[in-house]
Amino acid sequence: MTAPATRSDLSPSPRLTRLPGLGMIDGTFLTLAIGAAILWFAPVGMGRYGTYVLSLWLVMSIAVMGLNLTLGYAGLKSLAQAAFMGLGAYTTAILTTKFGISWYAAFALSGLLTFAVGILLGFPALRVKAHYLAFVTLAFSTLIWLILRNEQWLTGGVFGISNINRPDFFGIKLFGALEFHRFVVVVTFILAVALWWLIRSPWGRAFTALRENPIRAASLGIDTRAYTLLAFAIGSAYAGFAGALYAPLVEFIDPSPFSLSQSFFLLLMVVAGGAGYLLGPFVGALLGVVLPEWLRFAGSLYLIIFAAIVMLLLIACPQGVSGLMERGWAKITGKRGDAR
Amino acid sequence: MAEFIAYLIAGIATGAIYALAAIGFTLVWQTSQTINFAQGEFVMLPAVLVLLAIKLLGAPIWLGALIGIAAFILIFGVGFKLAVVDPMIRHGVLPLAIATMALSIIMKEGAKDGFSAEAQNFPSFVPTQTIEVFGAAISLQHIAIIACAFAVIGLLQWFVGGTKLGRQMQATAQNPMVARILGIPVERMVLLTFVINAALAIVASVLISPIYLAKFSNGEVIGLFAFIAAIVGGFNQVRGALVGGLVVGIVDSMAAAYISTQYRLAVPLVLLVVIILLKPEGLMGRKEERRV
Numbered sequence: 001m002t003a004p005a006t007r008s009d010l011s012p013s014p015r016l017t018r019l020p021g022l023g024m025i026d027g028t029f030l031t032l033a034i035g036a037a038i039l040w041f042a043p044v045g046m047g048r049y050g051t052y053v054l055s056l057w058l059v060m061s062i063a064v065m066g067l068n069l070t071l072g073y074a075g076l077k078s079l080a081q082a083a084f085m086g087l088g089a090y091t092t093a094i095l096t097t098k099f100g101i102s103w104y105a106a107f108a109l110s111g112l113l114t115f116a117v118g119i120l121l122g123f124p125a126l127r128v129k130a131h132y133l134a135f136v137t138l139a140f141s142t143l144i145w146l147i148l149r150n151e152q153w154l155t156g157g158v159f160g161i162s163n164i165n166r167p168d169f170f171g172i173k174l175f176g177a178l179e180f181h182r183f184v185v186v187v188t189f190i191l192a193v194a195l196w197w198l199i200r201s202p203w204g205r206a207f208t209a210l211r212e213n214p215i216r217a218a219s220l221g222i223d224t225r226a227y228t229l230l231a232f233a234i235g236s237a238y239a240g241f242a243g244a245l246y247a248p249l250v251e252f253i254d255p256s257p258f259s260l261s262q263s264f265f266l267l268l269m270v271v272a273g274g275a276g277y278l279l280g281p282f283v284g285a286l287l288g289v290v291l292p293e294w295l296r297f298a299g300s301l302y303l304i305i306f307a308a309i310v311m312l313l314l315i316a317c318p319q320g321v322s323g324l325m326e327r328g329w330a331k332i333t334g335k336r337g338d339a340r
Numbered sequence: 341m342a343e344f345i346a347y348l349i350a351g352i353a354t355g356a357i358y359a360l361a362a363i364g365f366t367l368v369w370q371t372s373q374t375i376n377f378a379q380g381e382f383v384m385l386p387a388v389l390v391l392l393a394i395k396l397l398g399a400p401i402w403l404g405a406l407i408g409i410a411a412f413i414l415i416f417g418v419g420f421k422l423a424v425v426d427p428m429i430r431h432g433v434l435p436l437a438i439a440t441m442a443l444s445i446i447m448k449e450g451a452k453d454g455f456s457a458e459a460q461n462f463p464s465f466v467p468t469q470t471i472e473v474f475g476a477a478i479s480l481q482h483i484a485i486i487a488c489a490f491a492v493i494g495l496l497q498w499f500v501g502g503t504k505l506g507r508q509m510q511a512t513a514q515n516p517m518v519a520r521i522l523g524i525p526v527e528r529m530v531l532l533t534f535v536i537n538a539a540l541a542i543v544a545s546v547l548i549s550p551i552y553l554a555k556f557s558n559g560e561v562i563g564l565f566a567f568i569a570a571i572v573g574g575f576n577q578v579r580g581a582l583v584g585g586l587v588v589g590i591v592d593s594m595a596a597a598y599i600s601t602q603y604r605l606a607v608p609l610v611l612l613v614v615i616i617l618l619k620p621e622g623l624m625g626r627k628e629e630r631r632v
Binding site for chain 1: 375377424427428431432433434435436437438439441442443444445446448449450452453560564567568571602603605606609612613616617620
């Protein structure tokens with residue numbers, strides 16, 4: 001895991017100076033590769049529903065990964081990740097069902113559209129102050145919700161869009177739950193590696209510099225506005241990609257999973273998993289998406305429990321579960337690696 | 341014209357509610373850097389608590405109201421500050437803002453599971469009649485909302501500007517460091533703003549719930565408009581939030597009447613974006629209010 005450079009990183013701790021080094025980062029890549037391999041075979045014998053839940057986990061992880069870039073690396077609050085996901089899902093659904101465009105083109109267009117909208121929203125907001133983005137995205141979230149519900153001719157209103165076809169892969173039909181799951185694994189892996197590469201690149205370093213010390217970053221010649229805007233737009237594009245996968249996975253979409261509450265929920269997943277950790281989103285989505293499916297008896301109480309746990313985590317360990325694991329690992333190895 | 345007056349009064353009434361919520365939001369933001377994303381739920385919950393107290397304890401309305409209000413002040417005024425804001429703020433503004441989002445989910449889902457998923461009637465203390473003014477039918481409830489809200493805001497304005505305690509609070513909001521040097525008990529002043537925020541939320545809740553009914557999801561729209569009101573007005577103590585609230589309320593009412601009922605929400609959103617583009621410090625704001 002790439003550890004977020006916390007304040008104590010500045011102190012001369014022999015372990016922490018090594019932690020974000022090359023070895024650890026390759027560990028992240030390795031974890032991704034092994035995880036993808038396991039998930040490729042995991043659903044065998046799990047049944048349709050179990051497979052579906054695993055696929056859903058990965059799809060949500062993509063959206064959370066994007067938000068992690070926005071929040072965890074660039075330090076921006078976006079309250080529209082679910083709305084961006086909705087934009088992607090509806091774009092894909094409309095393009096594939098009404099216009100017969102191939103899923104791959106729709107996928108690319110969904111990402112492109114959400115990226116462009118991200119730029120359009122972020123530009124005026126970030127011109128002023130970083131936290132204005134929160135209010136602009138809040139407003140955008142409501143606007144998308146209104147459009148999804150009211151523009152029946154396009155979105156089907158509250159009835160949504162059904163019969164969304166799953167794509168095929170070079171002639172191989174992906175209609176089955178397992179086949180489509182494997183497709184989702186591949187796409188998730190590609191997107192995760194792309195993000196991993198981005199974070200390691202000078203661009204990614206600039207994002208982290210922004211979060212840690214924007215004034216210093218600016219004084220070092222980083223165009224802070226351009227980079228924050230870019231981080232937000234890429235984060236939003238990931239929501240668009242997630243939406244493009246979500247539509248064919250569920251095969252039916254209506255406005256409810258793209259509401260403002262869902263955007264809040266996605267933010268909580270980022271924090272629960274560990275903001276600023278590349279693998280954090282997978283943990284966060286596991287807690288936010290998979291666990292409630294297993295704990296069905298808890299019903300909507302689960303949402304309350306999850307939110308309460310996140311609040312406790314924020315008090316005890318703002319680095320989330322990833323941070324806790326890192327602390328635990330430091331304890332086991334007997335070294336002082338405590339983040340704070 | 342008669343129609344216009346009716347819409348105007350309705351807009352001012354809802355605007356006054358948004359103003360109450362926005363003022364509390366601004367106060368808390370200024371004194372403690374807490375961006376309270378649960379502000380809408382703060383307005384939703386008092387009415388629910390009052391009804392819950394009446395239902396569970398079989399108490400008469402006045403007692404239920406007393407219990408509900410006391411519980412809200414205790415939990416979401418004092419408790420919110422001590423249990424959520426204090427331990428969180430040392431990690432920074434961002435974790436705290438996210439914690440308030442978690443709180444908003446807990447409040448909303450809690451009200452849904454613990455109270456009711458359906459809208460419930462809330463007793464009104466004024467008759468639900470309309471009176472004729474210049475040929476326009478105006479609801480007495482709207483007049484009562486406007487009167488109460490303005491009385492409360494006037495009282496607050498007097499408190500902040502005219503009393504020693506209020507001036508200490510204002511000093512804390514403007515510059516905590518200097519306030520501390522001057523011997524102002526900053527911690528207690530910050531706590532006071534949280535209690536005032538809770539009190540304003542209660543007033544807003546009691547005023548709006550007879551019209552909107554008590555429902556767990558009410559906070560979404562009220563919260564959104566309170567944020568918009570605060571930004572449109574400018575984060576400039578009470579005055580900006582008041583103007584922002586009224587502007588948003590009137591714009592919303594007019595949009596519903598003359599543009600589109602489906603997209604009435606969208607018009608204040610457009611207003612928000614226009615303000616951020618053209619006058620980011622808000623209608624009443626001065627350039628650069630905050631220290632970095």
